[in-house]
Amino acid sequence: MYTDHFGLTEAPFSIAPNPQYLFMSRRHRDALAHLLYGVQSDGGFILLTGEVGTGKTTLCRCLLQQVPTDVDTAFVLNPRVTVTELLATVCDEFGMTYPADASVKTLVDQLNEYLLDCHASNRKAVLIIDEAQNLSRDLLEQLRLLTNLETNERKLLQIILLGQPELLEMLENRDLRQFSQRITARFHLEALTQPETEDYIAHRMSIAGGSGRVFSRAAMKKIFRISKGIPRVINLICDRSLLGTYVEDRLEVTPAIVGKAAKEVLGLEQRSRRKSAPVLTAAAAVVLLALVLLMQPTEEQPLTNGAPQQQSQAPIAEPKPSTRAPEKPIPPLRGHPFIVDAYHDLFALWGSAFEDRETHPCELAESIGLQCLTEFLSIAELQTIDRPVIVELTTSSVQGRYMTISRLDETEVVLFAASEEVILSHNQFNRLYNGEAHMVWRMPPDYQAPLKNGDTGAAVDWLVVQLSLIEGDIPPLDTGFTYNEIIEARVRDFQMNVGLTPSGVVDPMTWIHINSVEAISIPTLSGIRG
DSSP states (O other): OOHHHHTOSSOTTOOSOOGGGOOOOHHHHHHHHHHHHHHHSOSEEEEEEEOTTSSHHHHHHHHHHHSOTTEEEEEESOOOSOHHHHHHHHHHHTTOOOOTTOOHHHHHHHHHHHHHHHHHTTOEEEEEESSGGGOOHHHHHHHHHHTTOBOSSOBSEEEEEEEOTHHHHHHTSGGGHHHHTTEEEEEEEOOOOHHHHHHHHHHHHHHTTOOSOOBOHHHHHHHHHHHTTOHHHHHHHHHHHHHHHHHTTOSSBOHHHHHHHHHHHHOOOOOOHHHHHHHHHHHHHHHHHHHHHHHSOOTTSOEETTEEOOOOOOOOOOOOOOOOOOOOOOOOBOOBSSHHHHHHHHHHHTTOOOSOOSSOHHHHHGGGTEEEEEEEOOHHHHHHHTOOEEEEEOOTTBSSSEEEEEEEOSSEEEEEETTEEEEEEHHHHHHHEEEEEEEEEEOOTTOOSOBOTTOBSHHHHHHHHHHHHHTTOOOOOOOOOBOOHHHHHHHHHHHHHTTSOOOSOBOHHHHHHHHHHTTOSOOOSSSOOO
């Protein structure tokens, strides 16, 4: 209706997941890189979560347009089905035939045969499930069993799950720990920032053929405040705002029109001035009362001729020098006597739990893409890497030496062991800390050792993707990169920028910083999870 009025070729703010309109914010680029990695990796689960309307489905449709020709994909839109129906849908998506009355075993057997044929012809198979928060536990278990289909070299099926944050809550359940341990990469898609929201609006207007500024800067700021940066909500408000601007025969969207549009599409009620008046009146009354009390005479100020009598002023005494408060005593600490128990605490922060208590957790970690690392780090360096760590505390007041740092800010260190938690100041912590930190970091795919000149493999391919994202470039879809002088120079630049020694070798500390910059889903000491 309004397209001709604004010189547009089509409505720019449709809520349909059109990849043509995909706005690649930094977070979206990172998410797409994770999905592309999932398509190219060898089995397991890739998890992409985000609030309703953040662009998960649109991002996935963009992925489908970019998958290599040697990859077969199956896309399930509605997972609220039975196990048999889900398997039948997967077979349909892969173009397979099966009996009308096929059992679960028959469908799994045929799917396994199809996947073996793919492997024999050097093809890959990827299953993508949207709205995965609707999967039942039976379906999640069946999907986990599908990832058991494998050869001696690799797993045959890669599964990508797209879901709302409720999916993360489901996977934290202990009953699903085996499923969680199969997830090789996680990513949470956040809402847009205010600058990104303004760029997003301009981007969609441009794709639709718009020229010049239609939304005023004040209008876009109001859209961000109301939408909280959720793309779907932005689309709803912008579409109705354009319609309202057209109806009023204007060419610029104003904050007033945005307010009306938001009220119509979201049901937002405007605050009534009448309701706010008593609050203002009460506030004014408090101020007036305070002024009256200040004017009242006191026993020290008797009235003389209607005015307070001036008191003689005593000499102002020199202020005493302030004395620093003594450091509070260190509270009782109850840590673990053995570090292996502290590692179970640490892995819990990563959303993982191991039922096997005989094997050291670090030996089990690689099955879920994690690896243990021990470094000597100061408290300032702990803040820089921003990861939960196990520390050994040396004092006679500690009952058990090993505790895990779960939070660290400018003034406090929060440590815990099992159900015991304690908060220390930096000074208190430094009096106990011997400098040795034990941590966990997320490995790139097929990681074997630190990368150096001449190396090849999936880890090098993943490194090239991450460096491209960090440098603000579109990640390549190609694979088969060799770690050469050009890549090494890029690594050195990155290491210098994050304060590491520019060795050009991609060691675990470099990967930790790469994971931080590319916002991979990890627990942090600052409380901001990627």
